[in-house]
Amino acid sequence: xxxxxxxxxxVILSEAASLELGCNYSYGGTVNLFWYVQYPGQHLxxxxxxxxxxxxxxxxxxxxxxxxxxxxxxxxxxxxxxxxDTAEYFCAVGGxxxxxxxxxxxxxxxxxx
Amino acid sequence: xxxxxQTPKFRVLKTGQSMTLLCAQDMNHEYMYWYRQDPGMGLRLxxxxxxxxxxAKGEVPDGYNVSRLKKQNFLLGLESAAPSQxxxxxxxxxxxxxxxxxxEAFFGQGTRLTVV
Numbered sequence: 001x002x003x004x005x006x007x008x009x010x011v012i013l014s015e016a017a018s019l020e021l022g023c024n025y026s027y028g029g030t031v032n033l034f035w036y037v038q039y040p041g042q043h044l045x046x047x048x049x050x051x052x053x054x055x056x057x058x059x060x061x062x063x064x065x066x067x068x069x070x071x072x073x074x075x076x077x078x079x080x081x082x083x084x085d086t087a088e089y090f091c092a093v094g095g096x097x098x099x100x101x102x103x104x105x106x107x108x109x110x111x112x113x
Numbered sequence: 114x115x116x117x118x119q120t121p122k123f124r125v126l127k128t129g130q131s132m133t134l135l136c137a138q139d140m141n142h143e144y145m146y147w148y149r150q151d152p153g154m155g156l157r158l159x160x161x162x163x164x165x166x167x168x169a170k171g172e173v174p175d176g177y178n179v180s181r182l183k184k185q186n187f188l189l190g191l192e193s194a195a196p197s198q199x200x201x202x203x204x205x206x207x208x209x210x211x212x213x214x215x216x217e218a219f220f221g222q223g224t225r226l227t228v229v
Binding site: 006009032034042043044045046049051090092094100101102103104105106 | 146148153154155156157158161169171172203205207216217218220221
């Protein structure tokens, strides 16, 4: 069965600091990997996704993530965070060949100005 | 293009009452999902469907039933609501055979359910 582990429950940063959120997954087959963001009071929106090809994927708002197959990891990064990045971030895996899309428990990011 | 629409947006139920949450998508997606979101627990999969007429259990299916009689609709039912089912419920849909590599899920706005 698939599973997703996010290592950081709550991250607090100052504006302009760099961000890295960890995500590890457990799945033996070909994976589709996602990072979603949920701003306060809103639904989930896609930040970026990996299906195949270049393991370094770029998403919206300056976010990027690197797929490292040997480590079963898909960490999210941003060189310089802004106050508006305050949100909850979810890593997800799956959704292909009849498998369900499974989410991690989420990481709350708080950015102070 | 409405995307994924959930109704209702808010609901308060008394313990033991029943209700149905409706999810409708207009993207011709094959897969549909129901999740519940609770603080510190992330999104937990309740049930999902990989096509019209199919359903499957997720991580937390107890106390819920689902039906996918039409491709565009996915209904979540609570037969006898319990306070433990107080949560925010999200529906999502994904995947068309025309774009088999793309399994990005699109989410509805959520339904906030309180069971008293």
